[in-house]
Amino acid sequence: MWSAVYWQVRQERATARHEAVLRSHAQARTLAENAGFLLRQADHATQLFKLKFEETDGALRLPEFTRRNGPLTLLLPVRLALPVALYGPDGRLADSLHGTFAPRAGDEGWFRALAGSAGDMAHFSNPLVDPATKGWRIRVARRLDDGAGHFAGAIVMHVDPALFIDDYDRLEPGPGGYVGLLSRDTGLAASRVDDRVFSDDTLAFAAVQGGAAAGTGAAAGAEEALPRRPVDGIARIYAFRDMPRFALMAVVGHSKAHALARFERRRTMYVSVATVASIVVLAFVGLLQRHARRLRNSTRAARAAQRQLHAAIDASLDALFLLKACREACGGDFILVDINEPGAAMLGHPRAGLLGRRIGQLAPAWRDEGLLDRYRSVLETGQPLEEEFATRTGPPRWLQHQVVAIDDGVAVTTRDITARKQAELASRQAMAALREKEARLRTLADMMPAMIAYVDRDEVYRFQNLVYEREFTRMGVQAIGRSAREIIGEERYMRVQPWVCRALAGETVSFEEDEAPPPEGTGRSFEVRYIPQRDEAGEHVTGFHVVRTDVTAQRREKQHLLRLSTIDALTGLMNRAGFTKRLDAAMQYSREHGTLMAVMYMDIDRFKPVNDTHGHAVGDALLKAFAGRLTHALRESDTVARLGGDEFTIILERLLRCEDAERAAAKLVAAMAAAFDLDGVRVGISTSIGVAFYRSGDLAPAELLARADTLLYEAKQAGRNTFRTGGTLGGQQPDAA
Numbered sequence: 001m002w003s004a005v006y007w008q009v010r011q012e013r014a015t016a017r018h019e020a021v022l023r024s025h026a027q028a029r030t031l032a033e034n035a036g037f038l039l040r041q042a043d044h045a046t047q048l049f050k051l052k053f054e055e056t057d058g059a060l061r062l063p064e065f066t067r068r069n070g071p072l073t074l075l076l077p078v079r080l081a082l083p084v085a086l087y088g089p090d091g092r093l094a095d096s097l098h099g100t101f102a103p104r105a106g107d108e109g110w111f112r113a114l115a116g117s118a119g120d121m122a123h124f125s126n127p128l129v130d131p132a133t134k135g136w137r138i139r140v141a142r143r144l145d146d147g148a149g150h151f152a153g154a155i156v157m158h159v160d161p162a163l164f165i166d167d168y169d170r171l172e173p174g175p176g177g178y179v180g181l182l183s184r185d186t187g188l189a190a191s192r193v194d195d196r197v198f199s200d201d202t203l204a205f206a207a208v209q210g211g212a213a214a215g216t217g218a219a220a221g222a223e224e225a226l227p228r229r230p231v232d233g234i235a236r237i238y239a240f241r242d243m244p245r246f247a248l249m250a251v252v253g254h255s256k257a258h259a260l261a262r263f264e265r266r267r268t269m270y271v272s273v274a275t276v277a278s279i280v281v282l283a284f285v286g287l288l289q290r291h292a293r294r295l296r297n298s299t300r301a302a303r304a305a306q307r308q309l310h311a312a313i314d315a316s317l318d319a320l321f322l323l324k325a326c327r328e329a330c331g332g333d334f335i336l337v338d339i340n341e342p343g344a345a346m347l348g349h350p351r352a353g354l355l356g357r358r359i360g361q362l363a364p365a366w367r368d369e370g371l372l373d374r375y376r377s378v379l380e381t382g383q384p385l386e387e388e389f390a391t392r393t394g395p396p397r398w399l400q401h402q403v404v405a406i407d408d409g410v411a412v413t414t415r416d417i418t419a420r421k422q423a424e425l426a427s428r429q430a431m432a433a434l435r436e437k438e439a440r441l442r443t444l445a446d447m448m449p450a451m452i453a454y455v456d457r458d459e460v461y462r463f464q465n466l467v468y469e470r471e472f473t474r475m476g477v478q479a480i481g482r483s484a485r486e487i488i489g490e491e492r493y494m495r496v497q498p499w500v501c502r503a504l505a506g507e508t509v510s511f512e513e514d515e516a517p518p519p520e521g522t523g524r525s526f527e528v529r530y531i532p533q534r535d536e537a538g539e540h541v542t543g544f545h546v547v548r549t550d551v552t553a554q555r556r557e558k559q560h561l562l563r564l565s566t567i568d569a570l571t572g573l574m575n576r577a578g579f580t581k582r583l584d585a586a587m588q589y590s591r592e593h594g595t596l597m598a599v600m601y602m603d604i605d606r607f608k609p610v611n612d613t614h615g616h617a618v619g620d621a622l623l624k625a626f627a628g629r630l631t632h633a634l635r636e637s638d639t640v641a642r643l644g645g646d647e648f649t650i651i652l653e654r655l656l657r658c659e660d661a662e663r664a665a666a667k668l669v670a671a672m673a674a675a676f677d678l679d680g681v682r683v684g685i686s687t688s689i690g691v692a693f694y695r696s697g698d699l700a701p702a703e704l705l706a707r708a709d710t711l712l713y714e715a716k717q718a719g720r721n722t723f724r725t726g727g728t729l730g731g732q733q734p735d736a737a
């Protein structure tokens with residue numbers, strides 16, 4: 001583009017320059033014509049003067065000739081006021097107008113030449129320097145003859161070359177243009193640039209034609225003139241026109257700035273357009289390069305990624321096959337286009353020898369397994385296929401297939417998952433065994449009468465057996481997955497929390513728990529056992545098992561047995577063991593509270609004869625009836641016991657005085673006075689009683705009882721059927737005896 005611009009600029013510059021040269025040349029020609037015309041008019045003027053002079057026989061004088069509307073004005077405008085002079089035949093100045101002339105010209109060469117030749121030819125001088133004005137002029141001289149044809153003098157006119165360039169404006173050389181008339185012989189030049197008119201003798205132009213300088217003489221038809229030295233500071237394109245008759249040269253120069261202005265504007269426009277176009281092109285190229293760079297980078301990255309992908313595919317444990325469907329009739333076979341190392345290993349051939357071969361021939365088993373049919377189905381439907389299957393041929397293997405349609409083939413990824421499948425199978429079997437074991441344990445746990453549960457570290461119920469489930473259902477709660485605190489309530493949780501903490505710390509704990517609130521005889525009792533569970537390493541406790549056994553029945557049985565051990569089987573009264581325990585408690589109460597108490601020791605009088613007479617059964621019946629009367633005669637708060645045989649004891653507590661016990665003893669004695677009717681056998685007996693008191697003091701129950709026994713003995717000694725009181729009240733004597 002820049003070459004085209006350069007070429008175009010060069011062409012246009014040459015054209016513009018050529019046009020400027022032509023214009024200068026045309027104007028130089030015009031200038032030459034004008035100057036030639038003026039000189040010719042001057043020539044005609046001298047010719048006319050000669051004619052008139054000779055007609056008037058030498059009488060014509062200059063004022064007459066140059067007057068307004070005179071002969072001269074027919075040829076030259078008066079305003080020019082060309083210097084004109086008339087010389088006599090002797091060479092003396094006869095007359096002159098408008099200028100200064102030499103007073104004698106007889107010795108001048110031109111005058112002698114005119115005087116010596118009879119021809120009527122004007123004599124044009126070379127430009128002459130006027131000593132007065134320092135300007136230059138051209139002298140036009142013509143011989144004058146008298147009536148006889150003899151030399152009669154000369155008419156002379158001076159033409160100032162400045163006149164030639166007065167028509168500067170008409171020439172229109174443009175601003176800074178040069179117009180000049182040069183003498184070829186003297187080198188004098190009259191020049192004008194704009195309004196400045198000047199003359200000098202230093203200007204010289206060389207004619208150039210076809211690019212070669214033609215020396216100082218301007219050759220005819222020369223296109224351009226080059227100043228030997230610059231006229232002024234303005235660069236111009238000069239042309240000239242030779243005026244051979246007058247030995248002059250008309251030169252016109254157009255300032256380059258003016259002459260080439262249009263070209264310069266066009267050049268600026270071309271350069272601007274080219275610059276803009278270059279910028280656009282450069283920007284576009286830059287853009288293209290950037291895109292190209294990106295494209296290269298992308299291509300490089302894609303290639304690197306492709307290499308990495310290939311490396312990754314090769315490094316993959318999966319076998320990868322790129323298969324292309326056969327075009328020819330090949331029974332639905334596929335051509336192997338690419339394969340990775342594991343794939344080659346799977347086919348059992350080196351990779352290099354596999355490409356381009358039919359997969360059905362390389363691995364016939366694939367066709368047998370129906371794989372090729374599935375590949376074709378994927379290719380036809382475009383639906384990817386992923387499946388796991390066991391091979392039917394060869395050693396038992398599990399394979400995982402991923403088949404994806406690509407262009408006119410399929411990509412197949414095959415992974416040998418035999419190990420995983422075996423592990424899954426083993427895992428399933430282990431899981432089944434675990435589930436079976438768990439089921440067995442659950443069955444066992446469900447068969448257990450105890451409530452069995454498992455609570456994890458966060459105290460959340462994770463397992464419950466059937467009994468516990470029923471218990472929770474009875475409570476109206478669903479325990480699994482919920483915290484123990486939430487399930488059993490805050491109050492009960494606070495009671496069991498210490499054991500929970502100990503169990504979670506790794507200790508097996510057991511405790512008894514009564515249902516709260518425990519209404520007498522209705523609340524259940526439980527024996528609870530927390531057994532911690534550790535993790536496989538045995539390092540951390542992961543939770544604890546709860547074994548909660550309902551021991552309400554055992555507890556009641558135990559209490560019953562306990563009660564039985566303190567009760568006399570025959571009479572239902574308290575036996576000796578119970579009595580001893582009760583006496584001990586009663587004495588401790590009296591000691592602590594300072595209350596009076598009494599112990600009665602009583603014995604049936606002459607019981608042995610009853611046995612002997614009526615038998616032991618009657619004796620037993622008498623003992624029972626005797627016990628009945630005792631309890632009937634006493635307060636409910638009194639303790640009645642049978643120590644053994646026919647011996648009974650009674651504890652009376654919180655007595656106000658001893659008399660109360662004595663009255664009770666008397667009452668008992670009296671109560672036994674009536675005969676007993678024992679299944680038709682009437683038996684009459686009496687009883688003797690020893691009454692010992694106690695309020696405080698260091699006295700053992702056995703000692704108090706021994707005192708009562710002693711008093712009983714005394715009552716017996718006193719004849720029976722009576723009572724005796726006595727003993728101390730913790731160091732005090734009783735009020736009555």
Ligand SMILES: Nc1nc2c(ncn2[C@@H]2O[C@H](COP(=O)(O)OP(=O)(O)OP(=O)(O)O)[C@@H](O)[C@H]2O)c(=O)[nH]1
Pocket residue numbers: 603604605606607608609611615616617618619620623644645646716
């Ligand atoms: N039927 C019957 N007799 C008993 C039982 N235990 C003891 N005996 C008899 O009770 C009699 C007690 O007799 P004693 O208290 O020694 O004599 P007693 O005949 O009551 O004479 P005194 O007490 O001195 O008035 C003995 O003959 C025992 O064999 C019993 O459980 N049933």
